[in-house]
Amino acid sequence: MKPDRAERSADAIRELIVTGRLTPGQRLSEQSVSESLDVSRNTLREAFRILVHEGLLVRRPNAGVAVAKPALADIVDIYRVRRLIEVPVLAAGDPAHPGARMMRDAVDAALAARLGGDWRDIAAANMRFHSGIVALAGSPRLDRVHANLSAELRLSFGLLGDNGAFFDGFVDRNAGLLRRFLAGDADGAAADLNRYLADSERTLQTMVDDAGAADAADTVGQ
Amino acid sequence: MKPDRAERSADAIRELIVTGRLTPGQRLSEQSVSESLDVSRNTLREAFRILVHEGLLVRRPNAGVAVAKPALADIVDIYRVRRLIEVPVLAAGDPAHPGARMMRDAVDAALAARLGGDWRDIAAANMRFHSGIVALAGSPRLDRVHANLSAELRLSFGLLGDNGAFFDGFVDRNAGLLRRFLAGDADGAAADLNRYLADSERTLQTMVDDAGAADAADTVGQ
DNA sequence: ACCATCCTGACTGTTGAACAATCCGGCTCA
DNA sequence: TGAGCCGGATTGTTCAACAGTCAGGATGGT
Numbered sequence: 001m002k003p004d005r006a007e008r009s010a011d012a013i014r015e016l017i018v019t020g021r022l023t024p025g026q027r028l029s030e031q032s033v034s035e036s037l038d039v040s041r042n043t044l045r046e047a048f049r050i051l052v053h054e055g056l057l058v059r060r061p062n063a064g065v066a067v068a069k070p071a072l073a074d075i076v077d078i079y080r081v082r083r084l085i086e087v088p089v090l091a092a093g094d095p096a097h098p099g100a101r102m103m104r105d106a107v108d109a110a111l112a113a114r115l116g117g118d119w120r121d122i123a124a125a126n127m128r129f130h131s132g133i134v135a136l137a138g139s140p141r142l143d144r145v146h147a148n149l150s151a152e153l154r155l156s157f158g159l160l161g162d163n164g165a166f167f168d169g170f171v172d173r174n175a176g177l178l179r180r181f182l183a184g185d186a187d188g189a190a191a192d193l194n195r196y197l198a199d200s201e202r203t204l205q206t207m208v209d210d211a212g213a214a215d216a217a218d219t220v221g222q
Numbered sequence: 223m224k225p226d227r228a229e230r231s232a233d234a235i236r237e238l239i240v241t242g243r244l245t246p247g248q249r250l251s252e253q254s255v256s257e258s259l260d261v262s263r264n265t266l267r268e269a270f271r272i273l274v275h276e277g278l279l280v281r282r283p284n285a286g287v288a289v290a291k292p293a294l295a296d297i298v299d300i301y302r303v304r305r306l307i308e309v310p311v312l313a314a315g316d317p318a319h320p321g322a323r324m325m326r327d328a329v330d331a332a333l334a335a336r337l338g339g340d341w342r343d344i345a346a347a348n349m350r351f352h353s354g355i356v357a358l359a360g361s362p363r364l365d366r367v368h369a370n371l372s373a374e375l376r377l378s379f380g381l382l383g384d385n386g387a388f389f390d391g392f393v394d395r396n397a398g399l400l401r402r403f404l405a406g407d408a409d410g411a412a413a414d415l416n417r418y419l420a421d422s423e424r425t426l427q428t429m430v431d432d433a434g435a436a437d438a439a440d441t442v443g444q
Numbered sequence: 445a446c447c448a449t450c451c452t453g454a455c456t457g458t459t460g461a462a463c464a465a466t467c468c469g470g471c472t473c474a
Numbered sequence: 475t476g477a478g479c480c481g482g483a484t485t486g487t488t489c490a491a492c493a494g495t496c497a498g499g500a501t502g503g504t
Contacts, residue, residue, distance in 0.1 A: 002283075004283075004457070004458090005457080005458070006271065006457095006458095029483095029484075029485095030484075030485070031483095031484075039458085039459090040458060040459045040460070041459090041460090041485095042264045042267075042458075042459070042460090043457085043458060043459080045264075045268055045486090046267055046268055046271045049228065049268045049271045049272055049275075050271055050275055053271075053272055053275050053276075054275075055363075061224075061226070061466090061485090061486095062465075062466050062467060062484080062485055062486075063466090063467070063468095063484080063485075064484070064485060064486095077361050077362060077363050078363065080359070080361055080364075081361055081363050081364055081367075084306075084307065084310060084311070084359075084364070085306065085307075088306060088310065089306070137302070137306075139299050139302055139303055140299060141277075141299050141300065141303050141371070142302075142303055142306070145303075145367050149363070226486070226487095227486080227487075228486095228487095251454095251455075251456095252455075252456070253454095253455080261487085261488090262487060262488045262489070263456095263488090263489090264487075264488070264489090265486085265487060265488080267457090283456090283457095283495090284455080284456055284457075284494075284495050284496060285455080285456075285495090285496070285497095286455070286456060286457095445504105446503105446504085447502105447503090447504085448501105448502095448503090448504105449500100449501080449502085449503100450499105450500085450501070450502095451498105451499090451500075451501085452497105452498095452499085452500090453496105453497095453498095453499100454495105454496090454497090454498105455494105455495085455496080455497100456493105456494085456495080456496095457492100457493090457494080457495095458491100458492090458493090458494105459490105459491085459492085459493105460489105460490090460491085461488105461489090461490090461491105462487100462488085462489080462490105463486105463487090463488085463489105464485105464486090464487090464488105465484105465485085465486080465487100466483105466484085466485075466486095467482105467483090467484080467485090468481105468482090468483085468484100469480105469481095469482090469483105470479105470480090470481090470482105471478100471479080471480080471481100472477100472478085472479075472480090473476105473477090473478085473479095474475105474476090474477085474478100
């Protein structure tokens with residue numbers, strides 16, 4: 001119930017990253033961050049290790065850590081892995097599994113959030129939807145891997161402006177996919193999901209491409 | 223080319239774990255380990271963070287870290303994920319990809335090692351074979367995840383005595399699978415792999431079961 | 445002899461301070 | 475303008491300290 005300080009610091013920083021309050025490429029000074037989180041430098045370094053290991057921070061020798069700046073290749077990679085995981089899991093999933101309930105709740109939340117109008121809520125619900133899919137497998141390791149990918153993906157969203165129209169189109173598709181899955185057509189749902197992931201990858205790619213072309217030649221992320 | 227000290231320490235400890243020189247459940251004192259690796263306690267703590275995050279060490283509050291002791295459920299989980307990853311990757315793999323060469327080299331090494339008689343070499347070659355399969359996907363993230371799973375698996379092997387007969391039967395199957403794949407029958411090879419993983423999971427399970435029954439009631443690993 | 449209690453020692457979790465090595469930005473000087 | 479130099483700031487790493495906590499032995503009563 002009570003994680004140690006380093007882990008809590010890592011959680012706090014991770015939250016800042018995935019919510020976009022820390023922008024990709026931004027450098028994190030040990031001193032200032034440790035002061036603002038009220039932990040010692042040594043403890044903070046342990047937190048940094050975790051996040052570097054998760055790929056949310058990158059370490060530059062003798063220049064500390066900075067928020068990772070996913071390149072196009074990274075986004076492609078993330079989607080490839082997600083597809084590899086989610087599609088077969090959904091195809092083999094059981095509608096009675098608790099994960100299905102997560103999916104349903106997420107769809108409801110997404111629909112409500114669309115009325116509310118805050119695209120962040122929609123994005124969060126969307127993430128939970130996909131976590132629900134992975135949960136169908138009942139594999140702790142798979143859950144961890146997927147949670148990690150989600151975090152990296154949310155970080156990639158930070159490369160776009162607050163462009164929320166992105167998710168709007170997917171809410172209905174999620175709902176349709178879920179209906180199909182709950183009706184017993186897991187294979188059909190999996191096929192939907194496959195198309196869904198391909199489409200959203202393509203969309204995100206072009207968006208990042210454009211945004212990348214905008215702020216031109218700051219290819220620090222290597 | 224020159225990782226920092228914490229990472230090198232983590233590498234060193236990881237090596238000790240996967241080669242079985244550190245037994246599951248064994249507790250690692252910060253003081254003694256830091257002395258033997260010649261790093262400070264703080265630096266060693268960063269190394270511990272990495273390994274805990276990888277699941278090779280477990281942290282017990284106020285009692286430091288200990289080598290993880292995978293339960294039966296963990297082995298099942300590892301194999302489930304491996305299957306989920308490796309089978310479709312192999313099915314979609316291209317025999318011209320560099321990963322195929324890794325597979326071939328690994329098979330050759332395994333055949334040679336069988337003559338040599340050291341089962342550790344066979345095990346290592348087997349691991350490389352499967353790494354080669356995953357490499358076919360060309361996904362850095364998938365490679366990382368799989369490397370992690372391999373490490374955990376090797377740790378599980380530590381629960382058995384130096385029982386090397388385990389791998390003997392698989393060498394030929396690897397060779398046959400590879401032949402099939404190189405001949406262009408990726409789907410057939412993937413089906414072989416699926417059976418392979420199911421069999422080896424079953425074998426390993428019973429072995430761990432027996433070994434676990436042997437040293438009876440030391441269920442510290444929880 | 446048995447049991448609960450207390451105590452002590454060891455270890456972890458966390459911090460602050462220190463210092464060499466390294467890097468970045470600005471300055472000097474040609 | 476540009477090459478080279480310098481100083482300040484930051485990282486990488488270590489050490490020493492201390493409170494909190496745990497395990498196990500010593501203690502003492504019954």
